[in-house]
Amino acid sequence: MSILEVKGLGKVYSSRFGGNKVEALKNVNFSVEAGEYVAIMGESGSGKTTLLNILAALDKPTAGTVILDGKNLKEVKESLVATFRRDNLGFVFQDFNLLDTFTLEDNIYLPLVLAGKSYKEMRECLIPIAGKLGISELLKKYPYEVSGGQKQRAAVVRAMITNPKLILADEPTGALDSRSTDELLRLFAEVNRMGQTILMVTHSVKAASVSSRVLFIKDGEVFHQIYRGGDTDEQLYQKINDTLTLLATGGMKK
Amino acid sequence: MKIGFYPRLAADGIRKNKRMFTPFILTCTGMVMMFYIIMYLAASHVLNSLIGGATLRQMFALGSWVIAVFATIFLFYTNSFLIRRRKKEFGLYNILGMGKRNIARILFWETLIIAVVSIALGLVAGIALSKFAELGMVNIMRGEVTYDLSISGLAVVRSLQVFGVIFLLLLLNSIRQVQFASAVSLLRSENAGEKPPKGNWLFGVLGLLLLAAAYYLAATIENPIAALLVFFAAVIMVIVGTYLVMISGSVLFCRLLQKKKNYYYKPNHFVSVSSMVYRMKRNGAGLASICVLATMVLVIMASTACLYFGEEDAINSRYPRDINMEFRFDKLSDFSDEHTQTLKDGVLKELENRGVSPKNAYCYRSASLYGFVKGNTVEVDAANISEMDAINSEYLFYFVPLADYNAMMGTNETLGNGQALLYSYRTDFDSELISFRGGESFKIKKKIDAFTGSGDTAMDMLSSLMLVVPDLESSLKQIDSVANYNGDRLLQMKWICNLDTGMEPEEQIALYQDLTDTFTDFSVKERLGYTGVYTSSQAFERDDFYGLFGSLFYLGIILSLVFLMAAVLIIYYKQISEGYEDQARFAIMQKVGMTKREIRKSINSQLLTVFFFPLVLAAIHMLFVFPIVRKLLLMFNLSNVYLFAATTGISLFVFAVFYTIVYRLTSGAYYKIVSGAREDG
Numbered sequence: 001m002s003i004l005e006v007k008g009l010g011k012v013y014s015s016r017f018g019g020n021k022v023e024a025l026k027n028v029n030f031s032v033e034a035g036e037y038v039a040i041m042g043e044s045g046s047g048k049t050t051l052l053n054i055l056a057a058l059d060k061p062t063a064g065t066v067i068l069d070g071k072n073l074k075e076v077k078e079s080l081v082a083t084f085r086r087d088n089l090g091f092v093f094q095d096f097n098l099l100d101t102f103t104l105e106d107n108i109y110l111p112l113v114l115a116g117k118s119y120k121e122m123r124e125c126l127i128p129i130a131g132k133l134g135i136s137e138l139l140k141k142y143p144y145e146v147s148g149g150q151k152q153r154a155a156v157v158r159a160m161i162t163n164p165k166l167i168l169a170d171e172p173t174g175a176l177d178s179r180s181t182d183e184l185l186r187l188f189a190e191v192n193r194m195g196q197t198i199l200m201v202t203h204s205v206k207a208a209s210v211s212s213r214v215l216f217i218k219d220g221e222v223f224h225q226i227y228r229g230g231d232t233d234e235q236l237y238q239k240i241n242d243t244l245t246l247l248a249t250g251g252m253k254k
Numbered sequence: 255m256k257i258g259f260y261p262r263l264a265a266d267g268i269r270k271n272k273r274m275f276t277p278f279i280l281t282c283t284g285m286v287m288m289f290y291i292i293m294y295l296a297a298s299h300v301l302n303s304l305i306g307g308a309t310l311r312q313m314f315a316l317g318s319w320v321i322a323v324f325a326t327i328f329l330f331y332t333n334s335f336l337i338r339r340r341k342k343e344f345g346l347y348n349i350l351g352m353g354k355r356n357i358a359r360i361l362f363w364e365t366l367i368i369a370v371v372s373i374a375l376g377l378v379a380g381i382a383l384s385k386f387a388e389l390g391m392v393n394i395m396r397g398e399v400t401y402d403l404s405i406s407g408l409a410v411v412r413s414l415q416v417f418g419v420i421f422l423l424l425l426l427n428s429i430r431q432v433q434f435a436s437a438v439s440l441l442r443s444e445n446a447g448e449k450p451p452k453g454n455w456l457f458g459v460l461g462l463l464l465l466a467a468a469y470y471l472a473a474t475i476e477n478p479i480a481a482l483l484v485f486f487a488a489v490i491m492v493i494v495g496t497y498l499v500m501i502s503g504s505v506l507f508c509r510l511l512q513k514k515k516n517y518y519y520k521p522n523h524f525v526s527v528s529s530m531v532y533r534m535k536r537n538g539a540g541l542a543s544i545c546v547l548a549t550m551v552l553v554i555m556a557s558t559a560c561l562y563f564g565e566e567d568a569i570n571s572r573y574p575r576d577i578n579m580e581f582r583f584d585k586l587s588d589f590s591d592e593h594t595q596t597l598k599d600g601v602l603k604e605l606e607n608r609g610v611s612p613k614n615a616y617c618y619r620s621a622s623l624y625g626f627v628k629g630n631t632v633e634v635d636a637a638n639i640s641e642m643d644a645i646n647s648e649y650l651f652y653f654v655p656l657a658d659y660n661a662m663m664g665t666n667e668t669l670g671n672g673q674a675l676l677y678s679y680r681t682d683f684d685s686e687l688i689s690f691r692g693g694e695s696f697k698i699k700k701k702i703d704a705f706t707g708s709g710d711t712a713m714d715m716l717s718s719l720m721l722v723v724p725d726l727e728s729s730l731k732q733i734d735s736v737a738n739y740n741g742d743r744l745l746q747m748k749w750i751c752n753l754d755t756g757m758e759p760e761e762q763i764a765l766y767q768d769l770t771d772t773f774t775d776f777s778v779k780e781r782l783g784y785t786g787v788y789t790s791s792q793a794f795e796r797d798d799f800y801g802l803f804g805s806l807f808y809l810g811i812i813l814s815l816v817f818l819m820a821a822v823l824i825i826y827y828k829q830i831s832e833g834y835e836d837q838a839r840f841a842i843m844q845k846v847g848m849t850k851r852e853i854r855k856s857i858n859s860q861l862l863t864v865f866f867f868p869l870v871l872a873a874i875h876m877l878f879v880f881p882i883v884r885k886l887l888l889m890f891n892l893s894n895v896y897l898f899a900a901t902t903g904i905s906l907f908v909f910a911v912f913y914t915i916v917y918r919l920t921s922g923a924y925y926k927i928v929s930g931a932r933e934d935g
Contacts, residue, residue, distance in 0.1 A: 106528060116520075119519045122519065
């Protein structure tokens with residue numbers, strides 16, 4: 001069963017007086033099955049972030065539809081968008097987006113508190129996940145007191161705690177050193193094994209190579225995709241690299 | 255141009271951070287204006303024409319110091335917002351190769367620009383407002399006042415000095431903060447939450463002690479005029495105490511809220527409590543500032559309104575009857591029944607001539623002196639008493655002969671030799687025996703609890719003790735011979751005769767003028783042995799009273815407006831600066847799924863959590879200021895406690911309503927800032 005279906009998605013940015021038009025996305029089609037771990041790759045300016053913003057209902061497409069778990073995003077009322085996002089999506093951002101005013105624990109609770117859960121319920125949700133992701137010791141600390149890797153782990157817990165249909169990750173390793181990157185990717189793989197669907201936007205080959213499928217975007221179009229099949233991470237890494245080389249050298253469309 | 259580099263960089267910095275600097279400059283302007291106006295009132299001659307003007311001026315002079323202390327604390331608080339924002343920028347300069355010394359130079363120019371702009375604006379606003387105030391005042395006094403519309407040079411100079419020093423302190427503080435931080439920590443400083451101050455406990459306790467001491471002083475000062483310095487020391491202690499208590503109290507309070515899981519983890523409270531914890535110190539300081547201003551407004555508003563609406567009361571207590579006469583005698587031997595009876599006959603004859611009979615008339619002799627009570631002895635010479643003791647032990651004593659008392663009150667008391675009846679006014683003196691040093695002693699036979707003539711001493715701020723003695727001449731022989739170290743006689747003897755006529759005001763004034771003419775005649779004085787006469791007519795004095803109280807009320811309104819303006823600025827500043835701080839956070843929360851409605855709710859929750867603190871504390875302050883102000887009001891012959899309580903209550907209510915409206919409006923501004931911004935922060 002596909003959890004996310006994107007059909008004919010297009011996005012045109014026009015300057016204020018309609019003069020210059022920039023087509024960020026044109027006719028993007030793909031779908032994500034439940035339990036999949038999909039990486040979307042592309043260079044800067046290829047339309048990755050636009051795509052992610054539309055999937056997150058932070059932005060609106062100018063053409064096409066996005067169907068999340070059978071629900072058309074277009075039909076979600078404006079006033080309910082935030083609630084919809086909270087209930088169905090989890091976010092992991094490049095710059096963590098943790099709140100300085102909260103401890104890590106409270107940062108993780110934020111979506112649950114907004115959903116009106118009691119402290120006991122939240123605590124019960126948190127303990128097992130925090131243990132698995134290795135941040136039990138850090139819960140009482142503030143974001144500015146921990147390292148980037150630790151912050152990102154907390155952000156992942158925050159994204160998972162609502163049991164979202166889909167986790168959207170925007171360059172989650174972008175601000176991390178290589179050790180933290182490895183850790184985080186292992187974490188994502190683990191979370192995915194637990195059955196969590198993940199959609200990750202990245203331009204790090206390493207990050208993409210742990211996913212189960214890689215989509216390549218170029219100039220606003222899905223250009224190519226690679227399934228892992230039976231490949232190991234290293235083999236997938238190699239394949240992604242080859243594709244990127246092809247993309248960079250302007251290879252013809254297959 | 256190398257010279258122009260730093261000033262230009264500083265000016266650029268201010269222009270680029272306009273939205274942070276504008277409210278700050280406005281706040282500074284408000285403070286300068288406030289200080290100038292108070293200083294102006296202290297220095298100018300406008301108040302001289304008012305009764306008690308000298309005292310008022312002295313109060314304003316001391317009040318200006320209170321404002322200076324308040325401005326220092328408050329500007330440090332507002333400046334802390336700015337420094338926090340600017341640190342990041344300075345960190346960047348530092349990394350780009352600018353030394354701490356260079357940054358200090360930028361800071362210097364920045365502070366200089368702000369200082370010049372805000373002091374200039376503040377002075378202009380202050381001068382404009384004070385002129386405006388003066389014009390109104392002249393209007394109320396019906397043009398009787400000679401006034402000058404000049405600028406007070408002293409006030410300008412003093413404002414420059416005080417705010418010069420404050421800005422210098424602000425500069426040093428900023429430099430200190432930049433100096434001791436590394437470039438990286440400067441860059442990051444905006445993110446770090448406030449740590450609870452070290453020894454928060456200690457500060458809280460210190461604040462409570464200060465408040466307690468100030469309250470104690472306030473409750474025990476018998477004569478606020480004599481103890482004006484003590485009084486203002488108490489005021490400053492209250493201000494400092496308020497800040498300490500509010501800051502440590504809000505830290506404690508936020509902590510408690512955070513610990514209460516059922517409360518904290520609610521959508522409404524979660525965000526608001528956490529952001530309060532995040533800036534708990536500044537939060538407390540902001541609340542304390544509001545509280546101090548609220549108290550100032552309340553005191554001024556309540557007391558001047560009380561005066562204004564209690565005018566009739568005051569007139570009645572100062573001039574108990576339509577016609578009031580007081581004849582002064584020098585010699586005890588002249589102070590006889592015979593002479594006063596002749597005087598009375600003369601007064602009655604004047605009335606008879608006009609075909610009216612006196613109503614509510616009462617006449618009595620009284621001999622008075624000031625004395626300092628120690629146990630049950632009364633020291634009558636101020637030279638024998640230390641100044642500290644004098645403040646709280648001074649009483650006005652007056653002696654009334656038994657015959658006059660009985661005739662006046664319609665009683666039938668009897669007294670043996672050496673016995674006396676005691677009536678205490680505005681005090682609860684309790685002693686079986688009163689002996690005057692170098693004079694007679696009196697055994698108190700009985701305490702009485704009413705005396706018609708008690709209002710005659712209402713002019714006097716002091717508490718008074720009346721002794722009804724068998725006969726003046728025999729009972730006061732020894733006291734009469736006592737002189738103070740200057741050789742002046744202590745006993746003041748006067749025959750008081752007050753009566754109503756039931757005539758029209760104009761006729762009353764005519765009668766009053768005739769009576770004055772008759773009794774100031776030198777030959778009459780000679781014959782009856784009195785040395786001076788003071789006559790007064792309620793109808794005649796009423797105009798003056800209205801002018802005086804009207805202008806005081808007006809002054810009160812102007813001052814309250816000034817303080818309210820400062821309060822509005824604080825609230826506005828708090829909301830705007832916090833709004834910009836919170837902008838990025840609310841953007842994140844919206845990404846995580848917070849709706850606009852939830853933002854509004856959480857703003858309201860924050861509002862309600864801390865909203866009442868300043869009001870409650872201000873009300874407590876009022877409770878303790880109450881007795882002092884009541885005593886000050888006595889100076890104006892106003893003793894109606896209920897009226898004062900009522901005006902206090904109404905002022906509190908009006909302030910609360912006003913405060914609510916301002917908070918609502920400014921929280922709208924806050925909401926716009928935090929909800930409007932997308933993630934570009």
